[in-house]
Amino acid sequence: MTTDTLPVLAILGGTGDLGTGLARRWAQAGYEVIIGSRTLDKAETAVADLHEVMAERGVAEVSVRAMENLAAAEAGDIVAITVPFSHQAATLELVKPALQGKILVDVTVPLVPPRVGRVQLPEGGSAGQIAQDLLGEDVAVVSAFQNVAAAHLQEGSGVDCDVLVCGNKKDAREQVIKLVEAAGMRGFHAGMINNAAAAEALTSVLIVINKQYSCHAGIRITGIGD
């Protein structure tokens, strides 16, 4: 990967609503995307679906491939994980060697079903911190996208939601903010990785609001003078 080329983006657990939503946006923005899954079959189905959606949108060429999660993590320059919290640790353990020296975009929200509207942060403080602790210092874990509804990501239109971007390395946060912008949103430096707790907790609040308004709520940062 040189400074002239876009990084290859791998999405682990990329067949779910969040993963396919990000895949669509990044592919459409010109990134080479790898959809990873536990089985190649599921990843291939997701890739086929994505091509169909792009055809409907009149997007001529996108570069999207299907792989199993480990191969995806090996092939990606930047790796995102969009699995349920209950699968986060096992998935990261599997791909840990492949992530060394890379950025991991952690999209995990530590919801505890069935009470997903209740803030129940894990031991360790946040899913983002858990990922950083598990992967070690040579992986730059950056937490992002916790407050964006998957339904909005899957649409082709603009997303009325800002993204809080937490991580211990500024350069890594900046690279992820570029990916946020490529996906059509504003990203904000939101502090070190343990600040992921804020975005993760907020997701449960947004779920509570969604139930009241039958909507997919998000947030905007106000007052920054733009």
Next chain:
Amino acid sequence: MTTDTLPVLAILGGTGDLGTGLARRWAQAGYEVIIGSRTLDKAETAVADLHEVMAERGVAEVSVRAMENLAAAEAGDIVAITVPFSHQAATLELVKPALQGKILVDVTVPLVPPRVGRVQLPEGGSAGQIAQDLLGEDVAVVSAFQNVAAAHLQEGSGVDCDVLVCGNKKDAREQVIKLVEAAGMRGFHAGMINNAAAAEALTSVLIVINKQYSCHAGIRITGIGD
């Protein structure tokens, strides 16, 4: 207090930036406000300041009194607490008997100086939960206003920030949402009291953003179809 009259609002630790900001807005909205402090002197100074500001704004009559915290808690129908986290428990212990049967609006944010931009939620999960546990079930603790900059509250103009309102009793949340609206903002039912963790954690993120933009950032809930 009947349904025809507005509740009397007491603000414990009401001489700080947040407390005086809320006092100004509620007084201007026609509520009878009691500014409580550890010493009557300080409360009286705050009341005098408030009258000056109201005069500057051309607001003819407001009803604001000064009291020590315990007397304020006794005299208020609804009691707000706007002390630093380090004083929250001691202040609540002092006024606990006076709060029974009432609503406590907890504005506490568990910041840990000097690293106030770092999310460091307390044992117990949140300041709101700590207050509820300390005061017992006969006090309806409602967490609110954590993400609104005091500087904006002190101004007379509109505030571009929504307020997340958490508490175990819906009726109590609704009464606090009325107070949010009286102060010029939108309030959202944001779940049970432990969900206060989300708003409290978010304050540190907003502090991080404030430093980058030299601003007083806030949040807006988006996507609710308004």
